[in-house]
Amino acid sequence: MCKGLSSLPSSCLEKAKGMRVKLSHLAELHHKQRVQDGKILQDLETLLNNKIGLQAFRGFLRSEFSEENLEFWLACEDYRVSSSNLHRTKASSIYSQFINPDAPLEVNLDAETREALLSATGSPCVETFDKAQQKIYSLMAKDSFPRFLRSHHCMDAIRAF
Structure with a gap:
């Protein structure tokens, strides 16, 4: 006993x-x-600056067929930090990839923002994509990111930490 x-x-x-x-x-x-x-996964800005979080979010967006939003945001970040002698080339690439109506990864921008971008094609500056990038960021923050937080992609990322 x-x-x-x-x-x-x-x-x-x-x-x-x-x-x-x-x-x-x-x-x-x-x-x-x-x-x-x-x-790291509670706000979009922190997530986008974390390698594991970014990979998980990209996988989630790919599964929802909306990866173009993230790719556009990343292209704008790259453009913003590029030297001014590369702006024209990079701007042209962003226009053809994401902005033009027949772009392979066309992002969902309102007509006013799209027109402003198209009118700036001839003389891009460092702030050319700021407004459009912010709109896409807001779209991801309000729409995609909350769904991501409930997804298995998010749970996998948390386990990876």
């Missing part, structure tokens, strides 16, 4: 208590780390 914990030597009980305290501390640290890692 089991005599319970009282039959154990006090030194064993003290060691067990110490181990329990250490284990609970480790569990608390692990939980805090998971919460911090989860925050």
